[in-house]
Amino acid sequence: MNNKTTRNLFLVFMVILVICGIAAVKLTNNDEVYQSNWDTINVRPIPIWYDQAKFGMGVYSVPAFANKSEPSAEWYWDTWKHDTDGGWTAEYHNRSFGADFTYQDFASMFTAHLFDANKWANLIEKSGAKYVVLTSKHHEGFPLWPSKQAPNWNSVDVGPKRDIVGELSTAIKNKGINMGLYYSLFEWFNPLYLEDKSTGKPPKTENYVDDIMIPQMKDIVNKYEPSIVWTDGEWEEDSDYWKSTEFLTWLFASKVGDKVVVNDRWGKDCRGKNGGFYTGGDRMNPGHLMPHKFENCATISTSWGYNQNEDADTYQSVEKLITTLVETVSCGGNLLLNIGPTKEGVIVVAQQQSLLGIGEWLSINGEGIYSSVPWRVQNDSTSLWYTYNSDSQTLYAFMTGNWPTTNQIQLISPITNSKTAVQLLGYDGPSLSFNPLDNGGLNIKLPLLTPGKYPPHNVYTLKITNVK
Numbered sequence: 001m002n003n004k005t006t007r008n009l010f011l012v013f014m015v016i017l018v019i020c021g022i023a024a025v026k027l028t029n030n031d032e033v034y035q036s037n038w039d040t041i042n043v044r045p046i047p048i049w050y051d052q053a054k055f056g057m058g059v060y061s062v063p064a065f066a067n068k069s070e071p072s073a074e075w076y077w078d079t080w081k082h083d084t085d086g087g088w089t090a091e092y093h094n095r096s097f098g099a100d101f102t103y104q105d106f107a108s109m110f111t112a113h114l115f116d117a118n119k120w121a122n123l124i125e126k127s128g129a130k131y132v133v134l135t136s137k138h139h140e141g142f143p144l145w146p147s148k149q150a151p152n153w154n155s156v157d158v159g160p161k162r163d164i165v166g167e168l169s170t171a172i173k174n175k176g177i178n179m180g181l182y183y184s185l186f187e188w189f190n191p192l193y194l195e196d197k198s199t200g201k202p203p204k205t206e207n208y209v210d211d212i213m214i215p216q217m218k219d220i221v222n223k224y225e226p227s228i229v230w231t232d233g234e235w236e237e238d239s240d241y242w243k244s245t246e247f248l249t250w251l252f253a254s255k256v257g258d259k260v261v262v263n264d265r266w267g268k269d270c271r272g273k274n275g276g277f278y279t280g281g282d283r284m285n286p287g288h289l290m291p292h293k294f295e296n297c298a299t300i301s302t303s304w305g306y307n308q309n310e311d312a313d314t315y316q317s318v319e320k321l322i323t324t325l326v327e328t329v330s331c332g333g334n335l336l337l338n339i340g341p342t343k344e345g346v347i348v349v350a351q352q353q354s355l356l357g358i359g360e361w362l363s364i365n366g367e368g369i370y371s372s373v374p375w376r377v378q379n380d381s382t383s384l385w386y387t388y389n390s391d392s393q394t395l396y397a398f399m400t401g402n403w404p405t406t407n408q409i410q411l412i413s414p415i416t417n418s419k420t421a422v423q424l425l426g427y428d429g430p431s432l433s434f435n436p437l438d439n440g441g442l443n444i445k446l447p448l449l450t451p452g453k454y455p456p457h458n459v460y461t462l463k464i465t466n467v468k
């Protein structure tokens with residue numbers, strides 16, 4: 001079999017928009033409601049836990065190399081073999097490992113000897129993420145669980161000799177965090193898939209979809225009971241080819257049927273149209289309200305898989321990551337932020353710092369993120385974003401720009417009344433004074449703070465009650 005030693009873990013923070021009109025559809029009797037066609041599957045409401053979570057997380061790793069023109073290190077095998085980066089990966093490969101060194105030879109170097117699932121779970125918990133999406137198998141086809149369909153090419157038969165999916169699932173669930181699994185439908189170099197693809201459809205016997213893909217997907221669902229099935233690598237074929245509606249009908253009637261959330265990558269006819277939440281083409285941050293629940297799956301630096309060839313300046317600041325979270329949630333999305341652990345199973349310090357920074361910010365400002373819904377206005381400017389909590393009828397305004405030198409900030413959209421109160425999250429002083437503006441809106445006087453008194457990470461949240 002073909003494959004590569006890659007691991008991919010997504011940590012995501014997500015916000016879920018529940019589509020209320022359809023939320024009344026029965027969630028039970030799944031097998032009756034969700035027949036094997038997109039019309040019935042598309043009306044399935046997204047289980048509410050996903051909308052409330054807003055933030056989640058995602059692992060690649062032995063060569064851990066990519067040059068800048070094709071920055072995704074997890075695509076190493078494809079970039080090398082198909083020479084999509086002007087030969088730099090091939091040059092690096094020949095120079096570092098020798099031209100005779102095959103991709104399969106990387107498997108023994110994938111040791112994960114420092115992988116400690118509980119340590120990861122502790123870090124993820126501290127980041128404030130409410131769900132995790134681990135890459136169970138990427139496009140190289142190397143499963144991180146003992147898959148019968150990939151003998152001698154999975155993390156138990158070779159490399160770490162450990163069930164990474166199982167260990168992490170247990171540790172994450174023990175924290176009360178939702179555990180999801182990413183799964184690549186296609187495999188770049190699987191001979192069975194390549195043969196099927198050349199004929200345009202899977203032949204009746206011995207084919208990739210029936211003999212490898214579907215059994216693997218059912219295996220991970222049955223064994224690990226994921227809360228999310230996050231498919232990818234769907235784009236070469238349509239959903240009929242992948243038998244996606246049949247699989248989803250099975251999934252929704254399975255033991256995870258009531259809580260499982262799925263994305264929209266089920267065939268080249270599906271993104272933005274079919275399935276569960278929409279994902280766009282990665283890094284979906286539309287800047288305006290989306291009518292359908294979406295997930296912004298994004299990277300901390302430029303690569304998804306760990307890339308040793310990245311410099312500090314490709315890593316985004318914590319402030320930038322928080323800003324992306326705020327913008328995404330304001331517009332009705334969840335943020336799924338990727339981390340790329342090393343072949344030893346380590347989450348590098350730079351990525352840990354990002355996660356801890358976001359977690360620190362959320363520990364103060366999370367009340368405006370988790371379980372929020374989009375407000376009637378998403379932003380007053382490119383640096384002032386809103387979310388709303390319907391239960392407490394509280395408006396949250398996030399200042400993502402610099403602290404105003406005037407110590408005043410003007411909000412255009414909120415309509416105040418005599419009971420309106422404004423607080424700065426993380427500030428233990430009194431409510432802030434403000435002046436209502438003639439045409440609605442208000443001018444807020446910010447407290448004068450000494451540096452040590454500022455809430456962390458330069459994204460400030462105003463909590464406004466009794467406001468329309």
Ligand SMILES: *[C@@H]1O[C@H](CO)[C@@H](O)[C@H](O)[C@H]1NC(C)=O
Pocket residue numbers: 067068069088092309
């Ligand atoms: C990356 O590509 C650039 C050309 O774009 C080249 O000059 C450089 O040597 C390459 N670096 C590595 C490490 O392959």
Ligand SMILES: *[C@@H]1O[C@H](CO)[C@@H](O)[C@H](O)[C@H]1NC(C)=O
Pocket residue numbers: 087088090091094099
């Ligand atoms: C790498 O080595 C192979 C096999 O010798 C050769 O065909 C290829 O041109 C080399 N690629 C580069 C970029 O050096």
Ligand SMILES: *[C@@H]1O[C@H](CO)[C@@H](O)[C@H](O)[C@H]1NC(C)=O
Pocket residue numbers: 286287288379380381382
């Ligand atoms: C809201 O943010 C988006 C994206 O940054 C921007 O295009 C839009 O102009 C902003 N709206 C206002 C009212 O400034």
